[in-house]
Amino acid sequence: GIVVKLSHFQKVMQKGESLYAESGISFPKLSQYALKACLSGLEFACGIPGTLGGAIVMNAGTQEGEIVDVLASVTIMDLDGNVKEHPKNLLEFGYRSSRLPEGIIVGALLKLKPASPEEIRARMDASLNHRRKTQPLELPNAGCIFKNPVGNSAGRMIDELQLKGRRIGNAQVSEKHANFIVNRGKATASDVLALIDEIRGRVKREKGIDLVLEVKIVGEDKQSD
Numbered sequence: 001g002i003v004v005k006l007s008h009f010q011k012v013m014q015k016g017e018s019l020y021a022e023s024g025i026s027f028p029k030l031s032q033y034a035l036k037a038c039l040s041g042l043e044f045a046c047g048i049p050g051t052l053g054g055a056i057v058m059n060a061g062t063q064e065g066e067i068v069d070v071l072a073s074v075t076i077m078d079l080d081g082n083v084k085e086h087p088k089n090l091l092e093f094g095y096r097s098s099r100l101p102e103g104i105i106v107g108a109l110l111k112l113k114p115a116s117p118e119e120i121r122a123r124m125d126a127s128l129n130h131r132r133k134t135q136p137l138e139l140p141n142a143g144c145i146f147k148n149p150v151g152n153s154a155g156r157m158i159d160e161l162q163l164k165g166r167r168i169g170n171a172q173v174s175e176k177h178a179n180f181i182v183n184r185g186k187a188t189a190s191d192v193l194a195l196i197d198e199i200r201g202r203v204k205r206e207k208g209i210d211l212v213l214e215v216k217i218v219g220e221d222k223q224s225d
Contacts, residue, residue: 004104006022006023006024006051006053006104006106007024008024009022009023009024009025009053009106009107010022010024010025010029011025012025012030012033014037014039015109017039017111017112017113017114018072018109018110018111018112019033019034019037019039019109019110019112020107020108020109020110021033021052021107021108021110022052022106022107023051023052023053023056023104023105023106023107023108024051024052024053025051025052026049026050026051026052027045027048027049027050027051027052027054027055027060028045028046028047028048028049030042030045030052031043031045031046031124032046034112034120035117035120035121035124036117038114038115038116038117038120039112039113039114039115039120040112040113040114040115040119040120040123041065041069041070041110041111041112041113042070042110042112043064043065043120043123043124043127044061044062044064044065044066044127045060045067046124046127046128047127047128047131047137048060048061048062048143049143052107052108053105055067056071056074056098056100056105056108057098057100057105058096058097058098058214058216059093059094059095059096059097059098060096061096062127064123064127068088068093070110070111070112071088071093071108071109071110071111072087072088072108072109072110072111073085073086073087073088073108073109074086074088074091074100074105074107074108075105075106075107075108075109076100076101076103076104076105076106077103077104077106078101078102078103079102079103083106084101085109086100086101095147095148096147096214134176134177135174135176135177135180136174136175136176136177136180136182139174139182139183139184140182140183141174141180141181141182141183142181142215143180143214143215144179144180144214144215145179145180145181145196145199145213145214145215146179146199146200146211146212146213146214147211147212147213147214149209149211149212152209153179154178154179154203154211155177155178155179155180156178157203157207157209157211158173158178158179158199158203159178161202161203161206161207163178163199163202164178166195166198166199167184167195168191168194168195168198169187169188169190169191169194170183170184170185170186170187170188170191171183171184171187171188171191171192171194171195172184172187172195173195173199181195181196189219193217196213199211
């Protein structure tokens with residue numbers, strides 16, 4: 001396989017009340033661009049790490065919204081080098097998931113709404129303050145590890161099993177939010193995967209629920225798929 005780096009794909013163009021953004025731009029940076037353009041709809045993105053392309057693949061979001069809410073179309077280059085715009089209504093999105101045509105996301109058109117910068121900034125500040133209070137932003141992490149089961153909370157179940165603070169090597173279940181695994185120093189992928197397996201095993205045995213990964217595992221031996 002190959003790894004395609006899209007860090008130079010960072011252009012953003014305003015088209016009326018819409019933004020066309022290339023896939024390599026960071027999600028928080030894009031939310032700042034929308035703020036400057038007085039366009040609302042991306043406030044939830046201001047604290048989500050990663051790129052627009054990654055956000056589309058994962059249908060990234062928070063309780064305040066997700067990328068599919070503002071997505072109008074996705075531009076994808078297929079494996080033969082052909083570039084095509086795909087309207088959202090012809091694509092499939094779910095909770096932290098998507099089914100997209102095979103290829104590379106090169107950009108997306110986002111349909112937003114006009115609003116005052118004061119309104120947008122207030123919503124962004126509220127979102128960031130909530131994240132700071134509830135998530136371990138002070139330590140390296142990959143965001144939520146597991147998807148929330150229907151009608152339940154992965155973090156709450158892990159907390160109920162008193163796994164907050166559980167550590168393997170330098171990988172630790174966050175003491176602030178149990179659905180986060182933080183790097184306390186030089187954690188390896190093996191440390192993180194072992195901790196994931198332990199958590200899933202405990203939740204399965206004691207709660208009868210199979211936790212599904214929200215993060216994507218690349219390489220290693222994928223034993224946690």
